[in-house]
Amino acid sequence: MKWWEKNNLRMIQNNIRDIDAMMDIDKHIEWLKSFDANVLEIGCGGITAFHPTELECQYPSPYMKGDFFKEVVEKCHANNIRVIARFDFSKTHESFYEKHSDWYSRKKDGSPIRYHDTVATCVNGEYQRELSLKIIEEVLRKYQVDGIFFNMFGYVTHDYSGNYIGICQCKNCKKRFYEMYGEVLPTKEDMEDPAFLKYLEFKKITVNEMLDKIRNVTKAISTDIAISTYATHGVDIVRNESNSALDRPLPFWVYSSSDNVGQIEGGYDDKISSNCAINAVDLPYRFMGVSKYLNQVRLYENIAAGSGLDWCIIGDDEDYPDYENFETVRKVFRFHKKYEEYYGHFDQRTKIMLVYSNDGKSLNAEYRGLFRMFKEEHILFTIMDSNALEAHIEEFNKYDFVFLPDVPDISYAVGEALKNTTACVIASGGSIVKNRVLIKELFGVELSDAIKDVRGTYFRTEPKADFPDFQNKQWVFLDGFYYKMTLGGDVTGMLPKVEKAAFGPPERCFGHKNTDEMMASFGHGGNIYIPWGIGTLYYKYGYGEFRRLMLDIMSKAKPIPRAFNTNAPEMVEMFFAKCDASTYMLQLINLTSFNGMTFFKPFKLNNIDVTFNEIAPKSIEELTESGKKPVSYDGKMIISMDEAEIYKAFIISI
Secondary structure (H helix, E strand, O other): OOHHHHOOOEEEEEEOOHHHHHOOHHHHHHHHHHOOOOEEEEEEEEOOEOOOOOOOOOOEOOOOOOOHHHHHHHHHHHOOOEEEEEEEOOEEEHHHOOOOHHHEOEOOOOOEOEEOOEEEEOOOOHHHHHHHHHHHHHHHHHOOOOEEEEOOOOOOOEOOOOOEOOOOOOHHHHHHHHHHHOOOOOOOOOOOOHHHHHHHHHHHHHHHHHHHHHHHHHHHHOOOOEEEEOOOOOOOEEEEEEOOOOOOOOOOOOOHHHHHHHHHHHHOOOOEEEEEEEOEEEOOEEEEEOOHHHHHHHHHHHHHHOOOEEEEEEOOHHHOOOOOOHHHHHHHHHHHHHOHHHOOOOEOOOOEEEEEOOOOOOOOHHHHHHHHHHHHHOOOOEEEEHHHHHHHHHHHHHOOEEEEEOOOOOOHHHHHHHHHOOOEEEEEOOOOOOOHHHHHHHHOEEEEEEEOOOOOEEEEOOOOOOOHHHOOOOEEEEOOOEEEEEEOOOEEEEEEEEEOOOOOOHHHOOOOEEEEEEEEEEEOOOEEEEOOOHHHHHHHHOOHHHHHHHHHHHHHHOOOOOOEEEOOOOOEEEEEEEEEOOEEEEEEEEOOOEOOOOEOOOOOEEEEEEEEOOOOOOEEEEEEOOEEEEEOOOOOEEEEEOOOOOEEEEEEEO
């Protein structure tokens, strides 16, 4: 087993500045040890080299005396702390530009992308494609590092200030794209443009080529060196971030860590997830941390979802001005160290598969809405990256439900497997609209083009036998878009549309007409198609009617699988997973502190009862900071959480 496969990382990332080459490394290691950290990720090369380099393509820190990185590695190893070398090849110092202008990305007008004294490089330029490999090899042959990480890897379309810089128009990109497709490189991102769709493929191919090259260079030196970046191809540790940004559209995604970790744990058995909880409130404000309650939620969600711990600050702790989070982060790290034998090896398979798909441009709001519904209902689910579906085809029949929330397309093999699975397939938000033939084969419906002029439209909560939660609510609003469906002979419809009417003063608000047009279909093997964004509307607006509708729709197909019953509030996030043949873990995260914008002190919660439906516990122990504490179970267990208590974990033996 490789060291990272133990999946017990307690990593601190110091994003060091040039001036941090003067850091007191002995003091810094004592600081790391105070967190029980077992991995340090720290700057090594790329924009700035923090080691004496013999390569002319690197810019050493002007503040460095001696060999900073060598001292870090040797002293960390002497204290049983592994070191991951951080690289950033997305930019170089501007001093290289005049002599090597072909290394760099170009805007549409041909100008380079400058930021302070750096210039953005291109994936297809010599610097990234060739010289980065020499930089990596130099470091790996000089220092006994345990891993390497690449920041801002791949194609970047925004600068650090969030300004859009567009598709790179450098000569290298234009040449490679023409060689591969015989077409001119597109200049704008347009999902309706066939050339841009080819460009998306072009990006994936060229990035994966680089990841393969990096892997070949690294593993030729040592197979014990972990490779990590924000990608799944060719890496051992898939990195992600739970971060904040001042201008990020609401709603705030409180489940960020659970989501990020779950996407990897559910779909990639040969990799581990390391989701970094970013301390900073935003990139321009790196020296102020987020709420201590949010920080803990992110870290606890990491370990509850199956990962280790990963936390980041900028620079050296000695001059970092906001240390309010330090002690609470230490608390989480300390707890993980005490009980690490139980973490990182959960059986993530449930009876519900929730497929995640992202076009790289925007979040999948439909997916997030369903994610939130299940979390609030304490329904367990497994996240499956759409790119990993083919590798898990043989598992489809183990699920009761497979959800496709706004998944634009799937492969032929996946489509065939879904047509034959015993699971109920539920698609929503315009899923697989690129393959209307498959929609007809899977769901027995034919779709028209999207209808977007829908504001003021409703649908009736009928048939009433299918929607028992809506005896007193006859209409629910529809917004955004929908696809008009023609139902096949073996398909029944649900939720008939109510045509919109006049909108204006109350005196003019009448004239709605009932129609026979259905907003959901059922049948054709028990599958369900919802041709509008039920999850998106819940994610954006939070009306509980959409959650209740989904639960009723699921219940029409099959009983909703629940591993346990509980009266826990919706804002208690619950995890339940198998650790080994005779051990399970139940975990609770108290999110009652979250009001949609701000994190307050979590509420005290009394008398949460949990009854298990699939196991018969022989003994239950609570994991506490002072040790294990026995818990009684007489058909159910009773849990209380003190004020400001965010996390509880229980080991269950069967």
